[in-house]
Amino acid sequence: xxxxxxxxxxxxxxxxxxxxxxxxxxxxxxxxxxxxxxxxxxxxxxxxxxxxxxxxxxxxxxxxxxxxxxxxxxxxxxxxxxxxxxxxxxxxxxxxxxxxxxxxxxxxxxxxxxxxxxxxxxxxxxxxxxxxxxxxxxxxxxxxxxxxxxxxxxxxxxxxxxxxxxxxxxxxxxxxxxxxxxxxxx
Numbered sequence: 001x002x003x004x005x006x007x008x009x010x011x012x013x014x015x016x017x018x019x020x021x022x023x024x025x026x027x028x029x030x031x032x033x034x035x036x037x038x039x040x041x042x043x044x045x046x047x048x049x050x051x052x053x054x055x056x057x058x059x060x061x062x063x064x065x066x067x068x069x070x071x072x073x074x075x076x077x078x079x080x081x082x083x084x085x086x087x088x089x090x091x092x093x094x095x096x097x098x099x100x101x102x103x104x105x106x107x108x109x110x111x112x113x114x115x116x117x118x119x120x121x122x123x124x125x126x127x128x129x130x131x132x133x134x135x136x137x138x139x140x141x142x143x144x145x146x147x148x149x150x151x152x153x154x155x156x157x158x159x160x161x162x163x164x165x166x167x168x169x170x171x172x173x174x175x176x177x178x179x180x181x182x183x184x185x186x
Contacts, residue, residue: 004028005117007085008042011093012119014063020056021047023108024121025130026092032111033124035145041090045122045130047105048095056095057081064091100129100162124150125158132179133166140178147182156183 001009008028015022023029027039048056057075064083067090068074075081081093096102104126112118122130128146131139147154159179167175 001114001117003087003089004039004042005113005119006087007089007091008119009117010085010087011042011044011064011091014060015044015046018059021102021105022120023105024119025094025104025127028113028119029121029127030142030145031113032121033127033146034142034149037142037145041092042085043092043094045094045096045101045105047102048097050097053079053095060093098166100126100166103162104130124153125155126162128154128159128179129162129166132163132175133170135172135175140182143179144182147185154183159183 008024012022012024022044024042024044026041026043027037028042030037030039046056053076057072060081060083061072061075064085066072067082067084071082075095079095079097081091081095083091083093085091094101096105104122107123107126108120109123110118110120121127124146128143131143131146163179164176167173
């Protein structure tokens with residue numbers, strides 16, 4: 001088993017033990033839905049809601065080594081726990097609270113990546129939304145790979161229904177234009 005999968009299983013086991021709602025996003029989900037690419041960290045969304053984050057942060061930092069001093073305060077301020085698994089693989093755990101994140105976690109499904117490696121990942125459409133909202137160059141490349149691999153299986157209506165309200169909050173209408181161009185070329 002690769003160190004990345006071992007780290008993902010470690011954090012997934014903690015989430016399942018606590019009966020937390022979560023799903024993997026980022027590079028691990030891209031391996032399921034898009035073009036295979038190297039990733040060196042584990043990204044996931046953990047639904048904490050608003051007001052209960054401290055409980056989750058405390059439990060995560062009891063289990064996993066923080067990657068920076070003042071990790072708990074940083075997590076509560078930025079809504080991301082930066083930690084590492086027991087094997088040193090970086091963990092970026094987003095503290096999800098907006099309705100889209102909750103719906104993405106509800107739609108998440110288990111996927112067998114390898115023998116004895118079954119991980120709960122977000123759906124392809126939700127991954128496109130996460131990536132378009134983040135909007136980094138790597139994210140747009142990942143979106144192109146997802147569109148190429150999934151093609152007409154993608155539910156574009158779901159993508160737009162989830163993404164447009166988020167882009168309005170971010171005031172990033174140009175990202176909708178960029179995504180439309182990728183979907184059209186797909």
